[in-house]
Amino acid sequence: MRPIREADWALFLQLHTDPNVISLCFDEPEIEVIRDKFEARLVTWSPTSNAWLCLVIIDKITDNVMGITGFIVEDNTAHVGYLLLPEFHGKQYGTESLLALLDWAESIDTITHYKAVVTEGNVSSERVLVKCGFQLQSVIPEAYEIGGKLYADHIYTRDAKVT
Incomplete structure (x- = not known):
């Protein structure tokens, strides 16, 4: 993995517009919203920066980009997220990169x-989180709308390791 950079715009755009990626995450945003989100991910990250650490997931053998992962820290909690291109779904790359x-x-x-936070029905993402040591903390009914339908938010948490 490596930090996202300006040259990754096409990847970021695809991850935010491909129906096979976003169908259980969010409605397709306007291009300006995606661009603003992308620009915010280019900010140099530090634990106190209030910015996202956004990393591009790269296949070690082929050098192909597979998706993005990262987190933002708020009140000592890292809020994690990840999106993978459809051709890499179901191949353990989400789990490997999150670990x-x-x-x-x-x-x-x-x-x-x-x-x-995982949208109800996104079973694959829930499996990734469980494999990475997260536990379902709560379910918020009808918390998020995608395509005119309300879905529950599934909130997963994990403690940081104590050394």
């Missing part, structure tokens, strides 16, 4: 917890 991210994040003393 690597969490392993690296354990060196940040200010992080005490991790949190992820």
Whole structure:
């Protein structure tokens, strides 16, 4: 994985517009919203920056980009997220990249917890979180709308390792 950079705009755009990626995450945003989100991810990250750490997931063998992962720290909790291109779904790349991210994040003393929000029905993302040590903390009914339908938010949490 490596930090996102300006040259990754096409990847970021695809991840935010491909129906096979976003169907259980969010409605397709306007291009300006995606661009603003992308620009915000280019900000240099530090544990106190109030910015997202956004990393591009890259296949070690082929050098192909597969998606993005990262987190933002708020009140000592790292809110994690990830999006993978459809051709990499179901191949354990989400789990592998999230485990690597969490392993690296354990060196940040200010992080005490991790949190992820998954839309109801996104079973694959829930499996990734469980494999990475997250537990379902709560369910908020009808919390999010996608395509005119209300879905529950599934809130997953994990404590940072105590050393």
